[in-house]
Amino acid sequence: MSCGHDLIAERGFAKFSAREAARRADYTVGTIYNVFGGLDQYLIAINSRTFERWSDWLEAALVNAPTDQAGRIEALVRAYFGFAQTHQNAWMAIYDHRIDRSIAIDREDEKARELLTGIVDREVANALNLGDDEAVRRLVRSLIATVHGHCALWLSGSFALLQEDDPAGQAIDRVLEILTHHITLAPQAAD
Amino acid sequence: MSCGHDLIAERGFAKFSAREAARRADYTVGTIYNVFGGLDQYLIAINSRTFERWSDWLEAALVNAPTDQAGRIEALVRAYFGFAQTHQNAWMAIYDHRIDRSIAIDREDEKARELLTGIVDREVANALNLGDDEAVRRLVRSLIATVHGHCALWLSGSFALLQEDDPAGQAIDRVLEILTHHITLAPQAAD
């Protein structure tokens, strides 16, 4: 399984091969099909691993982040980009793999994905001086989409074509602009 | 060539096959390689066609758009989403096809891509009561990334998972929030 993750990180989604992954793990393709139930499930498992690493990366970056609210959001977005850049192939594979609705996703795999949004939920709720309620979570999904868009176009090369050289900076600017529309005054300490 | 476009629209990028596309056009795979120079160039040509259709779609939608600035931006974003939804496979193929830097992109293909950003440049400059200068174009790329992110996560199903049912609406809200930070007062008619 870790061989599969390594292979996709090395070659990218398009040139990934289940046969080759099995070969490297001293197995046969058939084993992958029997153990995981199919190629899609195998890829889902590989991508879950990437999600876990990504979450860890974000948490690690937040430890050394500034304590002011804007600084913390900036650190979060930069870490988001940092992971994507450092693990380009693995990161892109998450979105390259299109799963059709017929395939059921294991609870375990769903949890790996929720971990990531959970981190953002927490940080944004904090930046807005709000609790982690439904309205915040909806906004968070939208902010994630905003950052995702910048990151995806950047790594796919569409942005190089468009001569933007600091996509992360642009994403941060947009996120902060958006947040000012939703910000609430920090509650004062009771006196 | 139009067979290739039809095939990718029908099957999606992952299940697209150059051989099958050739077959449908009563040709042989070899012909594609000789005419286009390789599979990548063929896919670029197919995607250029999608870009052209997309631009046409946006222009068509703008004809019937409201005349107020926010309404026009909203119409633009909705049309963006509308095209992507109506031509899911073709639209996603644009981003599924990763071109490595070694492959040169024809001027003609570049122009098809610039047409689209050109439309957005124009509309945003208009919404901001500004000319179409470099600063606006930089913001526009960022806005496109913002909308792209919402649209991509939506169609890839990541958003369904996150239970958002109006991603276009969310994208519009974000874009308008961002624009208020960059807006300039409309120049008054000389009196």
Place this chain on the structure above:
DNA sequence: TTTTTTAATTGAACACTGTTTAATTGTGTG
């Protein structure tokens, strides 16, 4: 321990795919 049952793993087959290249067919020109 030996036998039986269950799980893991393989190997081989099938129908595809992309890619290359020599050979062939078609098409206009001198």
Place this chain on the structure above:
DNA sequence: CACACAATTAAACAGTGTTCAATTAAAAAA
């Protein structure tokens, strides 16, 4: 007509995903 040049093909090669009967290994039961 014969020639040159472009378009097109056929065949081969090395891969791929997918399936499944047959084999091997491990666990449980006798």
